[in-house]
Amino acid sequence: xxxxxxxxxxxxxxxxxxxxxxxxRSRSAAGKAARPYRILHISDVHFGAxxxxxxxxxxxxxxxxxxxxxxxxxxxxxxxxxxxxxxxARVELELLRKAVGERTLLRCVPGNxxxxxxxxxxxxxxxxxxxxxxxxxxxxxxSKMPSYxxxxxxxxxxxxxxxxxxTPYLYLKRAFVSIARRWNSRxxxxxxxxxxxxxxxxxxxxxxSNYTQRLASxxxxxxxxTLLKSRMLNLRDKPGGQAFVPRVAMVHHHxxxxxxxxxxxxxxxxxxxxxxxNAGFVLRELSRCDVDLILHGHKHYSAFGRLGYTxxxxxxxxxxxxxxxxxxxxxxxxxxxxxxxxxVFETGRMSYxxxxxxxxxxxxxxxxxxxxxxxxGMAMHKARVHRRAAERQGQWVATVTHAVAVDAGGVxxxxxxxxxxxxDRGLSTDVVPVVIDVTxxxxxxxxxxxxxxxxxxxxxxxxxxxxxxxxxxCGISLGQRLAxxxxxxxxxxxxxxxxxxxxxxxxxxxxxxDELVGHLQGRSPGLEFTSFVVRVPMRTLVVRLQLPADSxxxxxxxxxxxxxxxxxxxxxxxxxxxxxxxxxxxxxxDLTAHEAGNLVHIGSNAWExxxxxxxxxxxxxxxxxxxxxxxxxxxxxxxxxxxxxAEAYRKSLLGxxxxxxxxxxxxxxxRDWLSPHFKAHLxxxxxxxIAAFVYDGETQxxxxxxxxxxxxxxxxxxxxxxxxxxxxxxxxxxxxxxxxYIDPALTGSTEDAAYLYNRSGEAGEHxxxxxxxxxxxxxxxxxxxxxxGMSFEDWDPQSxxxxxxxxxxxxxxxxxxxxxxxxSEAPVLDDSAPPPSTATPQPxxxxxxxDQSLSIAAMDPGAPDPSQSAQSVAESRPTxxxxxxxxxxxxxxxxxxxxxxxxxxxxxxxx
Numbered sequence: 009x010x011x012x013x014x015x016x017x018x019x020x021x022x023x024x025x026x027x028x029x030x031x032x033r034s035r036s037a038a039g040k041a042a043r044p045y046r047i048l049h050i051s052d053v054h055f056g057a058x059x060x061x062x063x064x065x066x067x068x069x070x071x072x073x074x075x076x077x078x079x080x081x082x083x084x085x086x087x088x089x090x091x092x093x094x095x096x097a098r099v100e101l102e103l104l105r106k107a108v109g110e111r112t113l114l115r116c117v118p119g120n121x122x123x124x125x126x127x128x129x130x131x132x133x134x135x136x137x138x139x140x141x142x143x144x145x146x147x148x149x150x151s152k153m154p155s156y157x158x159x160x161x162x163x164x165x166x167x168x169x170x171x172x173x174x175t176p177y178l179y180l181k182r183a184f185v186s187i188a189r190r191w192n193s194r195x196x197x198x199x200x201x202x203x204x205x206x207x208x209x210x211x212x213x214x215x216x217s218n219y220t221q222r223l224a225s226x227x228x229x230x231x232x233x234t235l236l237k238s239r240m241l242n243l244r245d246k247p248g249g250q251a252f253v254p255r256v257a258m259v260h261h262h263x264x265x266x267x268x269x270x271x272x273x274x275x276x277x278x279x280x281x282x283x284x285x286n287a288g289f290v291l292r293e294l295s296r297c298d299v300d301l302i303l304h305g306h307k308h309y310s311a312f313g314r315l316g317y318t319x320x321x322x323x324x325x326x327x328x329x330x331x332x333x334x335x336x337x338x339x340x341x342x343x344x345x346x347x348x349x350x351x352v353f354e355t356g357r358m359s360y361x362x363x364x365x366x367x368x369x370x371x372x373x374x375x376x377x378x379x380x381x382x383x384x385g386m387a388m389h390k391a392r393v394h395r396r397a398a399e400r401q402g403q404w405v406a407t408v409t410h411a412v413a414v415d416a417g418g419v420x421x422x423x424x425x426x427x428x429x430x431x432d433r434g435l436s437t438d439v440v441p442v443v444i445d446v447t448x449x450x451x452x453x454x455x456x457x458x459x460x461x462x463x464x465x466x467x468x469x470x471x472x473x474x475x476x477x478x479x480x481x482c483g484i485s486l487g488q489r490l491a492x493x494x495x496x497x498x499x500x501x502x503x504x505x506x507x508x509x510x511x512x513x514x515x516x517x518x519x520x521x522d523e524l525v526g527h528l529q530g531r532s533p534g535l536e537f538t539s540f541v542v543r544v545p546m547r548t549l550v551v552r553l554q555l556p557a558d559s560x561x562x563x564x565x566x567x568x569x570x571x572x573x574x575x576x577x578x579x580x581x582x583x584x585x586x587x588x589x590x591x592x593x594x595x596x597x598d599l600t601a602h603e604a605g606n607l608v609h610i611g612s613n614a615w616e617x618x619x620x621x622x623x624x625x626x627x628x629x630x631x632x633x634x635x636x637x638x639x640x641x642x643x644x645x646x647x648x649x650x651x652x653x654a655e656a657y658r659k660s661l662l663g664x665x666x667x668x669x670x671x672x673x674x675x676x677x678x679r680d681w682l683s684p685h686f687k688a689h690l691x692x693x694x695x696x697x698i699a700a701f702v703y704d705g706e707t708q709x710x711x712x713x714x715x716x717x718x719x720x721x722x723x724x725x726x727x728x729x730x731x732x733x734x735x736x737x738x739x740x741x742x743x744x745x746x747x748x749y750i751d752p753a754l755t756g757s758t759e760d761a762a763y764l765y766n767r768s769g770e771a772g773e774h775x776x777x778x779x780x781x782x783x784x785x786x787x788x789x790x791x792x793x794x795x796x797g798m799s800f801e802d803w804d805p806q807s808x809x810x811x812x813x814x815x816x817x818x819x820x821x822x823x824x825x826x827x828x829x830x831x832s833e834a835p836v837l838d839d840s841a842p843p844p845s846t847a848t849p850q851p852x853x854x855x856x857x858x859d860q861s862l863s864i865a866a867m868d869p870g871a872p873d874p875s876q877s878a879q880s881v882a883e884s885r886p887t888x889x890x891x892x893x894x895x896x897x898x899x900x901x902x903x904x905x906x907x908x909x910x911x912x913x914x915x916x917x918x919x
Contacts, residue, residue, distance in 0.1 A: 045209040047256075048076035049348035051305025053336035054121065055097045055156045056087025060338040064157075066365060066373040067335040067347060071108050074349060078207065079105060079112060082305040082332065083119025083217075083260030088126065089134040091178045092171050094141040099155040115212060116142045118199070119260040119306065120226055123218040130221035133179070136197045140182050144203050145194045147185040150177070201232055202239050208248055210352055211240075213257035213299060217284055224306075226261040227285040233293045240297045244400040249575030251400040252393060254358055255299045256350075262304045263287040264329050266311040282307055291315065294327060298395060301328045301350070301358060301383055308334040310346040310362050312381070325392060328383045330360055338368035343376055350383075355596060355623075356393060356575055358383040386602040390621035397545040397624045401583045402433030405546040406495065412538045413554040417743045418449070418508040418733070425459065425499035429544075433583075434491035439470050439483035441582050442500065443543075447531075448518060448733040449506035450476040450765070454752050458484070459499035467498050476505075476764065490582075506733035506742050509536055510556070512636045513806040514733075514742065521708030521732055537567065537631040542622045543585040551617040552610075553630050564615050566607050567629040568600045569593035577625045585624050593627055603628070650807040653787035657809045660903055661702045661713055667902065668713050671700060674902045675716035678894065682814070695818050700785075701730060701737050702810035708732045710741060710810060728765075735765020740782035740811045744803045746888050749780035754819055779823040781814045783892045785899055812895050 048071055053064065071079065081101070086093040105114045118138040124130045140147055153174060159167060186196040199216050206212050213236065217226040243250045261284045284290055294302065295317045311331040318324050333339075333346035345368070349361040361380040367373035384392070398404040406428025413421045429440070444451055453473040462484070470483040486496055509515040516533040531537075540551050553564065571577070572591040580586035607617045607630065617630055639647060660667055675698040682696065700714035712727035730737045736749040749764050764777060787809050816823050 044351040044353045045078070045207070046074065046076040047078045047080050047348075047350040047352070048074065049080050049082065049303050049330070049332050049350060050335045051082040051260075051303075051332040052084040052119070052308055052334040053081070053097070054084055054087055054334065055093060055100065055336065058087065058337045059156075059160075060336065060368040061157065061160070062370075062373050063334075063338060063345060063365075063368040064336045066367075068104055068107070070347065070363065070375075071104060075108055075112075076349070077109075077112060077209075079108070079114050080212075080256075080258055080303060081114075081116040082258050082303050083117055084121045084305060085116065085119070087121055089118075089122045089124055089137050090175070091133070091137045091141070091182065092175045093156075094122065094137050095149050095153055095174070095178055096156040096159050098141050098149055099153055100157060103155055113207060115203075115206075115214070115258065117214050117258045117260055118142075118216055118218055120218055120221055120224050123221060130218055135218070139197045139199045140186075143196070143199055144205065145189055145196055145198065147182055147196065150174070150181075201236055208250065208253070210253045211243065211250060211255045213255065213294070213297075215257060215259040215290070217259045217261040220285075224282065225285055228259070228290050230286065230289065233290060236293060236297050241399075244396075247576075249573075249577065251396055252356055252575035252577065254301065254352055254356055255297065257294055257299050257302045259284070259290075259302060259304050261306050262311075262329070262331055263291055263302060264313055264315065266307055266309045266331060291317070291327065295325065298325070298392060299327060300392065301330060303330055303332070303348075303350075305332050305334075307331065308337065308339060308344055310344075310348070310364065312360070312362070314384075325395075326384065326388055330383075332362075333364075342366045345373075353598075354574060354594075355389075355570065355598060357386070357389050357598065386598065387620070390623060393623055394545050394547070394621040397577075398432065401545060401579065401624070402435070403429065403431045403490075403544060403583065405429045405544050407548045407550065408540075408546050409550045409552070410540050411552040411554075414508050414510075414556060416510065416556040417739065417745075418506050418510050418514075420504050420507055421501065422504065423459075423499070423501040425497075427497050428495040429497070430495045431490045431493065434489065435582060436489075437582065438487060438489050439485050439582070440490070440498070441481070441483050441580065441584060444480040444502065446478055446504050446507050448509070448731075449504055449738070450478055450734065451480055451502050451504045452476050453480075455501075455503035456480070456482075457501060459501065462498045462500065465496075465498070506735075506738050509733075510634070511804060512634045513804065515634055517705075517708055517732060517806075520705075524706070524708060534634055535631055536634055537629045539627050539629045541585075541627045542624050545624055546622060547620065549617075549619040549622040549628065551619075551628060551630060553615050553617075554611075555613045555632075557613055562633045562635065563609075564607065564630050564632040566600060566603045566617060567631050568596045568603055569627045569629070570596045570599075570623070571625045571627075574625045596626065599623070599626065647807070649789075650787065650803075653789060654807050654809050655705075657787040657899075657903060658702050658704070661700075661809070662704060662711060670902050671714040672716050674898050675700070675714055678898060679716065681894070682891070695816050696823075697815045699728075699813045699815065700810060701728070701741075701813070703741065703805075703808065710737050713810075730765055736780050736782045737765060737811045737813060740784050741805055741808060744784050744805055744808055746784075746892065747782045748823075749777065749782070750824075751778045751819075754778065776817055777815045778819050779816045781823055781888070781891075783812045783888070783895055785809045785812050785895055788896055788900065809899070814891070 050067060053059070079101070085097045085101075101114055101116075105112050116138075120130075122138045124134045141149070154162075154170065159170060162170070182196065189196045199214060201214055203212065203214070215228050215232070217228050219227050219229040240255075262282065263284050264287070265283055309331060310333045311329075313329050314326045315329065316324070316326045330348055330350075332348050333344045335345065335347050337345075339345060343364045343366060345366060346362055346364045349363065351359050351361075353359075359380060359382050361378050363378050364376045365373055366376050394404070405426055407426075409423075409425045409427070411423040411425075444456075451473075453475055456469075456473065458467055458469065466487050468485045468487070470485050472482055473480050484498055484500070486498065509518055512534050515531065515536060519531045519533045522531060538551070538553055540549065542549065570593070571585075571587055572594050573589060577585050578587070578589065603617070603619055606619060607615055610616045615630060617628065619628060622628060661671075679696050679698055698714070698716045699712060701710040702713050703709075704711045707729070709732055710728075710730040712729065715727065728737075732738060733742055736747050740747040751764075764780065784803070784805075786803050786807060814823065
């Protein structure tokens with residue numbers, strides 16, 4: 009299909025890159041991330057007596073090769089938490105950060121060894137040293153301060169001299185900086201759980217697990233953790249994607265036991281001293297804050313686990329816990345040295361790679377193996393993002409059903425039902441928005457109606473469109489303020505015309521047109537699709553598709569795309585996703601693979617896609633390929649010949665001004681021949697207007713080359729240029745069949761006939777025509793031979809020259825007499841009557857009237873046949889098939905015969 013229907017976004021082809029926040033992943037010119045945001049997780053460096061320089065050099069080389077965006081260290085940077093050793097470690101880590109890249113960030117949390125002597129006693133001033141060196145308001149380290157590796161390379165005497173010289177200076181500087189920070193209402197010694205200068209690609213939570221430290225054990229201050237929920241809630245109203253990005257907590261002590269550990273237990277090496285003492289409390293609060301991943305160290309073992317949980321007895325989920333081994337100490341057990349590489353993708357999903365290495369102590373350090381896996385599965389990732397979206401937008405929907413039924417002419421009936429719309433936060437309105445956007449054709453305003461259940465509930469339209477439009481922005485008033493109240497149900501349906509391309513040629517032409525006008529819409533030649541854009545968090549999305557019989561030769565498939573700025577989801581006034589910024593839809597391969605199996609065949613040419621927890625800011629498509637018909641060699645040659653003749657006719661009619669002038673004479677003759685048949689219904693001779701539209705392959709539109717007599721001012725000044733698939737003209741061309749438009753005011757009907765192309769497309773401009781009869785015109789090699797026994801089904805749009813229209817502004821013009829049966833009566837127009845038939849005319853026997861047709865076209869088209877009396881001419885009624893055939897004979901005569909004649913005067917027109 010070539011549209012995006014209800015709650016769908018206008019496809020856009022360009023994006024504008026926003027300035028990158030510090031540490032944010034780089035974006036290309038199209039607004040796409042060049043690569044995932046990468047975190048290097050290191051732990052337990054232990055600059056000190058147990059430090060192995062060869063192990064650290066390997067980690068440094070690995071970091072420079074992988075080029076992470078963030079280096080996250082989960083504690084035990086040093087053996088003893090003195091201010092001098094922490095400052096030397098800071099210089100060493102800064103050198104590593106700069107070697108990786110200037111935009112790389114460094115974030116650390118303290119371990120037990122960073123907060124006291126030997127890592128066992130948390131006493132002042134050791135307990136405050138880490139924050140003063142690594143905190144967000146840390147003091148600057150003196151420029152002459154040596155890095156740890158430089159300090160380590162000196163002799164013991166020089167090392168002691170450096171300690172004696174720098175330590176008093178550092179403590180004195182810390183005192184002065186602390187006073188200055190307090191003067192500015194800042195603290196040198198604080199370690200906040202969230203930082204304002206963190207990257208926009210994720211939310212980092214910093215936990216100090218050295219509260220009430222006893223030997224190697226630790227716990228997290230409960231007061232700090234209880235503040236985390238309120239601070240997380242504040243993220244939902246911040247601009248950008250902070251509400252959706254992954255949430256990663258950093259802590260030193262591990263919240264879960266490590267099953268792989270085989271260390272012999274000792275005084276400070278058994279589980280009660282290693283696991284967080286209040287691990288249950290911390291895990292519960294982090295789960296309530298929807299934290300995705302916890303990074304930790306401490307035990308010098310790598311481990312990964314997922315903990316399932318239930319929050320408040322209703323929200324189920326899981327939290328992942330990832331440990332890193334030591335990256336600075338030589339360990340006796342092979343494989344205990346390790347670091348983790350965590351990739352954060354645009355979709356918010358994360359994967360990690362544990363890199364294990366061994367050696368050191370005089371032996372070369374080498375990588376042993378890598379272990380890569382997803383942090384969360386796709387189903388759990390979707391559920392987590394759903395909760396965040398519901399929290400941010402203050403609303404969610406239980407089930408949305410989007411059903412699309414397409415007929416053989418490309419007309420679609422769409423039904424949209426919402427069940428269980430819950431508003432968790434009040435909004436200052438009672439209107440829920442409705443966005444309908446199609447990329448081809450129009451939506452008839454008269455067909456946009458509420459479902460019967462919505463009408464019974466008292467719901468009403470707001471800003472209902474007053475003319476056929478391609479884009480509709482309106483709303484449904486629920487009659488009550490959108491606030492915390494029982495869930496509401498509502499629904500609506502509409503009809504859109506010529507929206508679906510049902511042939512391979514149409515889809516290719518539509519793609520060419522998009523490229524010409526610079527309005528790329530995600531189409532591919534030969535592909536059609538129906539789409540749904542998720543604007544509100546919902547638990548279940550159901551998309552149903554019904555196609556006409558024999559409309560495709562391949563099975564439909566699922567295609568999921570995301571908005572190019574995701575997870576930055578802009579919200580409108582009703583707190584729904586609104587793509588206000590220029591952007592584009594980017595294929596999400598992971599989601600597409602995940603949802604592929606959810607598309608099932610439910611009947612004859614009918615399919616259903618059921619998606620649990622669809623992601624806001626994503627578009628879910630059902631696509632299918634339109635195959636070209638299989639032709640024999642002779643049929644292929646005939647088709648090629650037809651297309652060549654059609655192209656020659658188009659070129660002549662579009663580029664030859666003389667032929668366009670001759671067309672006016674041709675139109676005069678045709679109208680004069682028709683007038684006697686409609687005399688009883690013509691208040692004035694100029695009521696019938698004849699127009700011709702020729703398909704222009706360069707602009708992918710139907711250009712108006714004739715408007716006779718052209719009594720409407722706009723017809724003479726600005727000829728219509730009807731886009732492919734628009735209006736009754738586009739319908740006749742697209743379907744290659746006769747189409748009748750009838751003003752809906754005459755019938756009260758909301759069926760397909762109530763559709764006319766509106767030049768401006770703006771509401772309030774009403775069509776002037778009461779009737780429009782549209783005939784496709786083909787480039788026949790021999791009209792007399794070809795028309796005999798031929799029907800519209802023998803032709804396709806690619807072999808069509810254009811469309812002839814006969815229009816009337818009067819309700820009693822008699823155009824309804826152009827029926828298939830010349831003896832039938834014109835239908836009665838009232839509110840209860842069904843719409844007039846627009847069926848394809850059947851073939852006529854042109855062999856009986858060829859001489860008569862030749863006489864009309866070549867000799868005196870304005871004169872009735874002498875063998876007929878005036879009364880018989882007036883009482884006879886031409887069929888649509890006869891007018892269609894006469895149009896072909898005249899067109900062939902105009903193009904192939906003689907120079908143009910002078911245009912008749914106004915007096916001659918009325919003779």
